[in-house]
Amino acid sequence: MHPYRTRTCGELRATDISRSARLAGWVYRKRDHGQLLFIDLRDHYGLTQVVIQPDREFFNLSKRLHLESVITVTGAVVARSPETVNPNLATGEIELVAEAIQVLSPCGSLPFPVDAMEDGPEDLRLRYRYLDLRRERLHGNIVQRARVIAFIRERMLSLGFQEFQTPILTSSSPEGARDYLVPSRVHPGKFYALPQAPQQFKQLLMVAGFDRYFQIAPCFRDEDARADRSPGEFYQLDLEMAFATQDDVFVVVEDVLASVFRTFSRKPFNAPPFPRIPYAEAMLKYGTDKPDLRIPIEMRDLTALFKESGFNAFRSVIEQGGIVRAIPVGKIAAQPRSFFDKLTDYAKGLGAKGLAYLVWTDAGVKGPIVKFLTPAQLEAIAMQCEVHASDVVFFVCDRPREVNRITADLRVKLAQDLKLIDEGIFRFCWVTDFPMFERDEETGQIIFSHNPFSMPQGGMQALEEQDPLAIRAYQYDIICNGVELSSGAIRNHDPEIMYRAFALAGYDQQAVDERFGGLINAFRLGAPPHGGIAPGIDRILMLLANEANIREVIAFPMNQKAQDLMMGAPAGVTEKQLRELHLKLALPPKPEDRRLTTDTRRQPGE
Numbered sequence: 001m002h003p004y005r006t007r008t009c010g011e012l013r014a015t016d017i018s019r020s021a022r023l024a025g026w027v028y029r030k031r032d033h034g035q036l037l038f039i040d041l042r043d044h045y046g047l048t049q050v051v052i053q054p055d056r057e058f059f060n061l062s063k064r065l066h067l068e069s070v071i072t073v074t075g076a077v078v079a080r081s082p083e084t085v086n087p088n089l090a091t092g093e094i095e096l097v098a099e100a101i102q103v104l105s106p107c108g109s110l111p112f113p114v115d116a117m118e119d120g121p122e123d124l125r126l127r128y129r130y131l132d133l134r135r136e137r138l139h140g141n142i143v144q145r146a147r148v149i150a151f152i153r154e155r156m157l158s159l160g161f162q163e164f165q166t167p168i169l170t171s172s173s174p175e176g177a178r179d180y181l182v183p184s185r186v187h188p189g190k191f192y193a194l195p196q197a198p199q200q201f202k203q204l205l206m207v208a209g210f211d212r213y214f215q216i217a218p219c220f221r222d223e224d225a226r227a228d229r230s231p232g233e234f235y236q237l238d239l240e241m242a243f244a245t246q247d248d249v250f251v252v253v254e255d256v257l258a259s260v261f262r263t264f265s266r267k268p269f270n271a272p273p274f275p276r277i278p279y280a281e282a283m284l285k286y287g288t289d290k291p292d293l294r295i296p297i298e299m300r301d302l303t304a305l306f307k308e309s310g311f312n313a314f315r316s317v318i319e320q321g322g323i324v325r326a327i328p329v330g331k332i333a334a335q336p337r338s339f340f341d342k343l344t345d346y347a348k349g350l351g352a353k354g355l356a357y358l359v360w361t362d363a364g365v366k367g368p369i370v371k372f373l374t375p376a377q378l379e380a381i382a383m384q385c386e387v388h389a390s391d392v393v394f395f396v397c398d399r400p401r402e403v404n405r406i407t408a409d410l411r412v413k414l415a416q417d418l419k420l421i422d423e424g425i426f427r428f429c430w431v432t433d434f435p436m437f438e439r440d441e442e443t444g445q446i447i448f449s450h451n452p453f454s455m456p457q458g459g460m461q462a463l464e465e466q467d468p469l470a471i472r473a474y475q476y477d478i479i480c481n482g483v484e485l486s487s488g489a490i491r492n493h494d495p496e497i498m499y500r501a502f503a504l505a506g507y508d509q510q511a512v513d514e515r516f517g518g519l520i521n522a523f524r525l526g527a528p529p530h531g532g533i534a535p536g537i538d539r540i541l542m543l544l545a546n547e548a549n550i551r552e553v554i555a556f557p558m559n560q561k562a563q564d565l566m567m568g569a570p571a572g573v574t575e576k577q578l579r580e581l582h583l584k585l586a587l588p589p590k591p592e593d594r595r596l597t598t599d600t601r602r603q604p605g606e
Helices: 059-064 122-127 136-158 199-207 246-266 279-287 305-307 312-319 337-349 377-386 399-418 459-465 495-503 509-523 537-544 573-579 589-597
Strands: 020-032 037-043 046-052 072-079 094-105 182-183 192-193 211-222 232-242 274-276 323-329 356-361 364-366 392-397 428-430 438-441 445-448 473-482 483-490 529-531
Touching: 020 046, 020 445, 037 059, 037 072, 046 072, 059 094, 059 232, 072 509, 072 589, 136 211, 136 232, 136 246, 136 537, 199 232, 199 509, 199 529, 232 246, 232 537, 246 428, 246 473, 246 483, 246 529, 246 537, 274 279, 279 399, 279 428, 312 323, 312 392, 323 399, 337 399, 356 377, 392 399, 399 445, 459 495, 483 537, 495 509
Parallel strands: 046 094, 274 428
Antiparallel strands: 020 037, 020 072, 037 046, 072 094, 182 192, 211 232, 232 529, 323 392, 356 364, 356 392, 428 473, 438 445, 473 483, 483 529
């Protein structure tokens, strides 16, 4: 017989009754009934109830065992009595009557209970992550992660893609976040960078003649944590296609995502083809390029109407380049005044100067700004916002960027407070036609809006003849329930078009050659049209597991301060290691030292 186990804790069934078995696992729960001791034994595969009779020599030893101790149990499989059968447990028809127990590893005092349903303090959970991962929900999330990744690989291979690995140690490249730098021992004063994405390498694979590339790629970005973003590292389904149009990329991504969610999700989802929403439309209707389509609220632009109104608070802002966005919400006119007051305070907390609104009742239109509007203007608002009796329309007026930010938040806030979000479905969409350029609000300069390597719609002709702010790029995002799964683009593979695009953003040819010489040189030697995308694995899993925080689907995540509390990273290094790397530390002063050096007040006697 195997020294540890002959079966797993999730394997035994009624067909095994009267057989002998040996199980190994962790003591999950104990129940002392006086004459009998019950232990729920848990391993990776499941849970089996073990019965220990009082005449066994190991009975007292078993009573003293701490939870989470590792043991092996040998015994006979017997049927549970009918009243004790557990239909919610795969092994619920049987139990193992112990004939021998061996303690493989006793457990000391636990920092938190493993069988608790509630989450404890996050830092404590991350410090003892190996214990946290024993909990059923977390353990299931990580198992699901492995299954989803294996499924994605299989699906990509079936679609004619091949998996290639790209370098981890590479050169620094502007990807929108800070690089993690690695000093070189053999090249003093020079550094590698961990890749923020395999972007340039996958494009070079297309230039090299490969046709369909994918990789479950690790990416590294020194950026702050968010609920849907883990600091440090993350994984993405990185893919690139040669001789591909935007539609070709969409077909592949929709196939893969639909297959994954059909296989692993308990919720329905909208089937492909997913809706395509131009960026300008998304900003108008939802205030964001990450719209949650489960929310049945679509906004309207009423700038022109209020420009001609008697509401001077809005008119003066419009004359300075502001806009007015209306948020119509149905059937909430009966809400108490406190609802509107709290929402107004919330809007002010977001930076809004206030929150105007109109209420349509059977007796007519009411609201703080109704006296500033003519009957014709009120009728126009009702028509444009498709208002009916008992509806309310909220209004925000400010600079376009601020209006979008505030109204996007208010739309979600209203949906949450009024319980308008359909929690039982996944709603996918594409956001397309992103602007190639935008104007920097501080400097007034033309800058790239998103990915500088995207192909501008209209190519060289658009760059030479159109207003830069009117040029759209072949760039697209895939969104699900308000979560951005990925950005992608059809790439700019023409050096001359690239030089021209960068010139509009203030970069001369020399600067482009210095920063992106590898890519430019490759494009001069025969580059196919190509495009791709990279959906985030962690975010996909977060949605599938119905988790609000991405750390719940990552085995060993960092905390919000980018610290690994379990392994003690980041950590100091020895002087010898620094010398080998030709480095010296220039640490910022400690808070108490900073106070001493910055205190310029005169002291007595000066």
